[in-house]
Amino acid sequence: MRWMWIIPGLLMALAAIGLIGVWGRRFRRPAKGEVSLMAAVKRVSAAGADRVPVTFVARGQEIALTVPEHLARQLFPGQRGVLTYSGSDFIYFVPREELFTDDGPEGLLQVS
Structure with missing residues (x-):
């Protein structure tokens, strides 16, 4: 008679573990395929x-993108x-100088 409670309990536990695994994988994906890389401007x-x-x-590869004019001027x-x-x-470009601010004698304070 106990097996009538044990088997459904095990099946529910396995189903819960599977659902948690699927839910967790969904949040590990990068947002909308966005790629962030250290890059240098070659040509405007x-x-x-x-x-x-x-x-x-x-990374040694050229990436050609169209940038809004007000950002391209900078x-x-x-x-x-x-x-x-x-x-x-194109999503955004943060120049290297803006990644850090000078915090006086304490050194550099990361702001991004």
Whole structure:
């Protein structure tokens, strides 16, 4: 008679473990395929349109993205920073100087 309680209890426990595993895997995926890399600006094309073609170099590969004009005006060749993009869509670029602020004698304080 005990087996009538043991078997359903084990099945429910296994189902709960499986659901927890599936739920946990869902949150470990990167958000929308976004990629963040240390990159350098190689080329900024002439401004004049709403979006400007900019070429970045990351891990020895060139990445060509179109950047909004107001952001492209702040970029210059050789500038290094963290580039975040998804596929061929530019998300943001944080120049290396803005990653840290000088906190006086205590050294550098990370702000991002």
